[in-house]
Amino acid sequence: MDAFTQMYRHSIEEPDAFWAKQALCVDWQVPFTRVRNIDIGPDIVSIKWFADGTLNACHNCVDRHVDARGDQVAILWEGDEPGLAERITYRELHGAVCRLANGLRSLGIGKGDRVAIYLPMIPEAAISMLACARLGAVHSVVFGGFSAEALAGRIRDCGARVVVTANEGVRGGRTIPLKHNMDKALESCPFVEKCIVVGRTASQVDWVEGRDIRYLDLVDTMNAECEPEWMNAEDPLFILYTSGSTGKPKGVLHTTGGYLVACALSHRHVFDYRDGDIFWCTADVGWVTGHSYIVYGPLANGATTVMFEGIPTWPTPSRFWEICDRHGVTIFYTAPTAIRALMREGDEHVMRIDRSSLRILGSVGEPINPEAWRWYFEVVGEGRCPVIDTWWQTETGTIMIAPVPGVTPLKPGSAALPFFGVEPVLVDDAGRVLEGVAEGLLCLRDAGPGIMRTIHGDPARFIETYFRRFPGLYFTGDGCRRDEDGFYWITGRIDDVINVSGHRLGTAEIEGALVAHQAVAEAAVVGYPDAVKGQGIHAFVTLKAGEGETEALRQELRDFVRRQIGAIAQPDVIQWATALPKTRSGKIMRRILRKLAEGKVEELGDVSTLVDPGVVAALADVARARK
Numbered sequence: 001m002d003a004f005t006q007m008y009r010h011s012i013e014e015p016d017a018f019w020a021k022q023a024l025c026v027d028w029q030v031p032f033t034r035v036r037n038i039d040i041g042p043d044i045v046s047i048k049w050f051a052d053g054t055l056n057a058c059h060n061c062v063d064r065h066v067d068a069r070g071d072q073v074a075i076l077w078e079g080d081e082p083g084l085a086e087r088i089t090y091r092e093l094h095g096a097v098c099r100l101a102n103g104l105r106s107l108g109i110g111k112g113d114r115v116a117i118y119l120p121m122i123p124e125a126a127i128s129m130l131a132c133a134r135l136g137a138v139h140s141v142v143f144g145g146f147s148a149e150a151l152a153g154r155i156r157d158c159g160a161r162v163v164v165t166a167n168e169g170v171r172g173g174r175t176i177p178l179k180h181n182m183d184k185a186l187e188s189c190p191f192v193e194k195c196i197v198v199g200r201t202a203s204q205v206d207w208v209e210g211r212d213i214r215y216l217d218l219v220d221t222m223n224a225e226c227e228p229e230w231m232n233a234e235d236p237l238f239i240l241y242t243s244g245s246t247g248k249p250k251g252v253l254h255t256t257g258g259y260l261v262a263c264a265l266s267h268r269h270v271f272d273y274r275d276g277d278i279f280w281c282t283a284d285v286g287w288v289t290g291h292s293y294i295v296y297g298p299l300a301n302g303a304t305t306v307m308f309e310g311i312p313t314w315p316t317p318s319r320f321w322e323i324c325d326r327h328g329v330t331i332f333y334t335a336p337t338a339i340r341a342l343m344r345e346g347d348e349h350v351m352r353i354d355r356s357s358l359r360i361l362g363s364v365g366e367p368i369n370p371e372a373w374r375w376y377f378e379v380v381g382e383g384r385c386p387v388i389d390t391w392w393q394t395e396t397g398t399i400m401i402a403p404v405p406g407v408t409p410l411k412p413g414s415a416a417l418p419f420f421g422v423e424p425v426l427v428d429d430a431g432r433v434l435e436g437v438a439e440g441l442l443c444l445r446d447a448g449p450g451i452m453r454t455i456h457g458d459p460a461r462f463i464e465t466y467f468r469r470f471p472g473l474y475f476t477g478d479g480c481r482r483d484e485d486g487f488y489w490i491t492g493r494i495d496d497v498i499n500v501s502g503h504r505l506g507t508a509e510i511e512g513a514l515v516a517h518q519a520v521a522e523a524a525v526v527g528y529p530d531a532v533k534g535q536g537i538h539a540f541v542t543l544k545a546g547e548g549e550t551e552a553l554r555q556e557l558r559d560f561v562r563r564q565i566g567a568i569a570q571p572d573v574i575q576w577a578t579a580l581p582k583t584r585s586g587k588i589m590r591r592i593l594r595k596l597a598e599g600k601v602e603e604l605g606d607v608s609t610l611v612d613p614g615v616v617a618a619l620a621d622v623a624r625a626r627k
């Protein structure tokens with residue numbers, strides 16, 4: 001712990017010296033002489049790292065490993081169908097990436113051009129990202145679960161000239177009509193010149209002559225060598241849209257040098273990555289977690305990274321553990337939504353599979369309630385594997401707050417301590433900095449080199465959203481508590497804090513209390529205006545299979561929350577929900593639940609990132625009836 005604390009202090013007190021040294025974890029074509037150049041003013045925000053250095057992200061993730069570990073598996077792919085797997089070595093990856101890069105180049109793609117990627121979780125997704133990086137083209141990956149409309153919006157916003165998709169995707173035994181969605185999306189994107197189509201299945205799809213190209217036809221005749229484009233450290237690497245939990249998605253722009261250094265360093269330390277580990281991040285590459293911890297972080301470190309096409313519950317809820325067992329996964333990184341879903345299915349699906357290869361368990365995406373944390377730790381990890389709760393955002397690019405395995409003591413539900421170079425600051429509504437034990441709004445005074453540089457096409461929104469409210473600080477939008485040991489506890493988004501009769505309550509805390517009841521599978525809590533109390537508490541509750549939605553249980557849950565937190569936290573309304581509205585990345589969309597609780601069924605806003613609009617329709621019917 002002392003060594004870690006010392007290194008952390010060094011990273012904050014002498015950032016230039018710290019990062020100048022750490023940045024050597026990647027190869028530079030032209031070494032940088034300047035480390036950081038950050039200017040945060042009221043009207044202009046300029047963040048530059050290693051600004052006069054040049055490098056190539058693809059070279060760092062692929063080429064530089066070919067000599068030392070050419071025969072090591074780089075991408076270990078497990079298909080939707082159990083047992084369907086593919087192992088791509090670093091040498092093979094190099095050939096595949098170069099061929100596609102040459103193919104893209106033959107279509108006129110070069111430095112600065114945008115390429116949209118709408119693919120299932122197949123190796124071609126990572127290969128496409130790397131091929132873009134090789135050419136200096138800016139990729140924008142759109143999650144394969146998004147609708148044609150959501151896809152079109154993102155393609156238009158980033159202005160892609162070329163798109164990459166597949167005829168269809170396969171997930172949980174079902175097919176997803178990706179090419180069909182792409183065709184629909186492209187109707188409103190006439191500027192897209194070419195559509196590259198991977199044949200994931202044997203199905204035939206509609207074809208637009210002159211625009212559509214088969215992936216295999218494109219790469220088949222291409223050379224397996226392709227000189228990388230040497231990029232300035234501050235040249236864009238990708239644009240990625242946030243999940244849209246709080247509003248219209250933002251096109252977050254990340255650049256090359258700082259982002260890659262932050263990926264490599266955090267992947268190594270936060271997961272205690274060592275040579276020989278089999279690293280599996282279950283996220284989709286359509287999310288930042290997939291960018292940083294399936295592709296860029298692990299590959300920059302020469303790791304074997306697992307890519308899984310399917311879902312945790314198909315064909316059975318043992319699927320994750322079977323994959324861990326089959327491939328000897330040592331580090332496993334998933335989201336609370338998946339943990340809760342599997343917890344709901346019962347321990348036997350975990351217990352019957354050997355998990356002895358596992359060493360470290362990670363979590364990301366939402367606050368992990370202590371109940372789920374303990375289940376993950378005790379049942380999945382058999383009490384052996386530290387649970388690493390990692391707090392960060394699409395905007396921060398890489399992990400900001402997390403324990404370091406074997407170093408930081410663990411507290412269920414706390415993301416623990418800031419990572420190197422990260423300086424969290426808690427402030428109150430008026431912007432006063434809070435010291436010591438405190439609860440407030442989480443800002444970052446420093447976030448290291450991986451932080452976003454702007455919102456693509458909307459620099460004003462960038463400043464407005466993150467830098468206007470508290471001058472000199474990056475505002476995260478999340479609430480947070482710091483305890484007596486200096487540990488950080490994320491309490492949820494600011495908007496999710498409710499004020500009942502002058503008491504501020506984090507929705508996460510009430511949700512945690514509800515979920516601790518044995519009948520409850522999942523819960524989401526929001527406030528609604530109340531003439532007397534300021535705000536009332538509305539809980540949406542999903543019960544475990546076999547539990548009855550009775551009035552008696554409702555009362556029992558109210559009492560249960562009262563006993564755990566206090567009478568003030570008792571829900572005024574408990575509404576049964578067969579499912580909760582979630583973003584495609586698995587986060588509960590509380591802004592929609594807020595509207596429902598207020599009875600404003602007609603004002604739900606942008607729902608393009610919802611998994612299943614049917615869930616909202618069902619909840620809205622109840623809201624309407626109540627009105």
Ligand code: ATP
Nearest residue numbers: 242243244245246365366367390391392393394490
């Ligand atoms: P949008 O910004 O469009 O509303 P989003 O915030 O859901 O979407 P992401 O960047 O994917 O998009 O999510 C980051 C947010 O997720 C964080 O700000 C935080 O609210 C939540 N989060 C992520 N990891 C954790 C964690 N370990 N503990 C608590 N909250 C987390």
Ligand code: MG
Nearest residue numbers: 242246393477
């Ligand atoms: Mg956000």
